[in-house]
Amino acid sequence: MAISARDMTVQNASVRIINPRNVLSIDFLMPVFVMMLVSIGWVTMYSAEPSDTYAHFYKQIMFFFAGAAIAAAIISMDYRVLVSLAPAMFVVAVGMLVAVLFFASVVNGSERWLVLGPIRIQPSEVTKVVMVYVLAWYLTKLGMRIRRFHWFAATFLIMAVPMLLILKQPNLGTAACLGPLTLVMLFVAGCRLWHLSLVILAGLCVVPFAWYQLHGFDPVEDKPKSATYYEAHPEEMPPPKPFYELYYHQKMRIYTFLNPEADPKGGAWQTIQSKVAVGSGGLSGKGYLKGTQTRLNYLPEYHTDFIFSHLAEERGFLGGAIVIGLFAAFLLRGLMFARDCPDMMGTLLAAGIVTILCFHVFVNIAITVGLMPVTGIPLPFLSYGGSFYMTTMACVGILLSVPMRRRILVR
């Protein structure tokens, strides 16, 4: 690749790391949308609080301030400097993903954490943002060469590395997020449309793949035996799993999405209860703190992945629609930055960040209203979780930094 970093040195960039005049040019609409979503998130978290001490509520507020600090740091740096660091970020991210395969603690079977003293990092979260930088860097470097097929195809090779590592964890949701990200950034970067169509067609081949995976699948018979079972029966070995086979819990999620009534007390419980929570909300909801689905423990994960169902139950269609509307406004504002940014790097960065956030908003809500199978995808600003909250705030910072640097170039 004929890409060199000859004039992308940190020394050059450092002159613009902090520039107080830029603060005056900060966008004012986006912070308004963000603060509205953040406030709704706090109010909702107070109602969805699972513990008696309101620990989650207070922590969520702290996450915001920590995230705001990260956003401020990002804003104060020129995004072009950060993009120029993308190759280094890529190496670190891939390193963490490899490390996580060896020294990770497992939560809920699929989310993997790296514990460094008091800090717990979810490398797959970080990777999402890093990959936006990497793609922005790569595509800017390529320029119009992206219209040639081999450069176009090389993009997927770069993406395949973190994707496969994340799939190995296994974290289907995050890996899936990288797909749309690649497609959108290629599209914005100006790739040939028939190249893109080819990829989408290839993606449609997933349908027969899924059919192959679920063909003859039986939730009871195919259930893998527990580790304790194999301890008790040392003569038996777990059957080998070919690499192309999905895990049982992954198959189960697709299966229960397709047959929600098959086992209402088992795997489909989440989908059914989420739909009941949303549906029973009606126009104006059951009232704040009066959501029975949450109060009586019917709705699972109501403070994390299913917080939208909780909100829709208590605040009804009006509340749900307002939240979706605010997300739309926030994301469209981000796309306006992309459209109006004079340089390719800022355009790509903004479009990529919007894609990631939009993916989370769309998939999370689609799951809660029963349009998609259950996968662990949190909702920005609303779902509880430090790692993800800070990632979201970092994304906000990146978005805000794009229009702030516009003037320099124009001048």
Add this chain to the structure above:
Amino acid sequence: MPSSHDAERYPGVENRVQFFAVAMTVALAVLGVQLWRLQILNLNYFREKSMGQIVGEQRLKSDRGIIFARDNAVLADNRPSADIVFVPGECPKERHSEVCHSLANILGISASELYDEIESKRGAPFIQILVQQDVTKAERTRIEENAYKLPGVFTKVHPQRRYLHGKTAGQLLGYLAEIGPNQLETWREDGYRQGDLIGYAGIEQQYEQLLHGRDGFERYTRYADGSPQLLTDTGGKPYIATRDTAGNLLDSMGIRHDPSRGGDLHLTLDLDLQEHCENLLGGEAGAIVVLNADTGEVLAMASNPAYDPNVFVTQNLRTEKNVLLQGPKGATPRERLDPLKSLAFKEQTYPGSIYKMVVAAAAIEEGVITPTSTVSCGGSFQMGAVLHCWQRHGHGGTNLVNSLAYSCDVFYYTIAQKLGIDRISAWSHKFGLGERTGIDLPEEAPGLVPNPAWKAEVHKNDKDPSIGRWYPVETSIMAIGQGSTQMTPLQAAAMISTFVNGGYRVRPHLNQGMKPEREKILKDETVEIVKEGLLRCVEKDDYPRGTGQQAKVKGLRVLGKTGTAQVVRLAVRDEAARKNNGVVPWALRHHAWFVAGVIEEDLRIAVSVLILHGEKGSDVASPYAKDVMEYVYADKLKGQHVALAGGE
């Protein structure tokens, strides 16, 4: 500085970004539409689902009604039964093992098994773990005395069925058992649920709806992870516990319907007489039925072998229950009689000569003979085959009255041919034979009155058509209560009631609340002439004596008829006797029948006695009838009033 090359944008990039913006907006709009579909269009469906799953309903079970005999003697009631339960969440964890050992000491159970069960229920700390069912008073007292060192241990009291007189009337009362899956499906709407006890035989089954009462309920909000716990106070009255199995605080919705107790039932049964009849039977296999001949009220219905229904409802008698349910496994036919099947109404058998009164009445009613017509009995009757009279040297010229008094077979062989099978069959049905009497008990045997259509139906699959044909000689055989004719002792008692009460067919019943049903089926003249024969059967004590002469009670006017029902061909019986040192094996012996009625009293009763394989009715069965009559009229016979004045 980044090179200006990096910053250049290709023309059209804005369009691509805007296209993406439109696509994103459409995607988010789809979510809005789905939200609208769920929350606005399908609101009612999801509201119902949401309400349906959070409203829990705890049933408050009703007490079963009490069953009384005549004069308010209690036959079945409910006693408080105490279960010991342990709630792990009410006891500090480190004391679980200590409590297990204390309980094991007091109740004699295994401490480690209990501890394992507690461990296995960890997910539901407030579940009630059953430690011991139906503990004795002493055990319960010891638990209560040691309450300070048994935290989390509670006594749960609930009513349990009790049959106060054990075996007495046990077959009539029936018993309770858990509702079966098929029954549950049909009865669910009536409020029955899995695990409910329902009547499985006898009165308990027949009057299930009345005795069961109506269950109440209490509504409360239900958590997804727990189920409510019903506790009872020390008096056995139910109330809702405040925590469910997972330890969630329960919130009563303030909606409570108290259960309504099952209705009481008063039976026509006379407890003393019933007990007397059962004692009379002793070890004999047989049945005694005593009816009020005017109303059809059942005064006693005894049968042996019998069972004690308490074994079905008492936890500690589980082995006895299983033995009963598996059925008798004796070596001899006598031991193989099923105690669950009352011989009085669930089993039918050949009636023998007691059936003759029906043929006699039919012949008079149909005019084929007059009261004075005679038939000459030479000891046998020629009709293709030779049919014998039990009196091998014959009765000579016999009229209707004497034919009943001496039980002449040839008389009935002859008039049966004049009547024909269709008329005999029709008259039998008028008496209620060959069909259920309609007594308020389940599984009554219908008896059997054979006729050509019945025989053709039975043999319809036989290749040889001659097997299914009705031969005229069969008409003569069935007319003396042999062949295929079958009857229950209950039917026999109802049959003679018609002659005691002046020609009415009655419907036997046990519930005092039932209105007696009567239907006049015989003309008074017919009743009179048959009655004369039945009276002579008992009262004629000079030579030639009436066959029922042993049932004569001084001071009473008694109608009677003996019956000796052959169960196998005589040749088979004689052959078996020869092999058995001249003793006929029990299962081949004749059934001994006697039916009796008392007239010219305020209370007119009908009695039927069946001694299974008792040999000769006149010797074996009639003394039982005599004893019963003496018992019933004991007061009058001592010059006092009759105790059992008929109700209606």
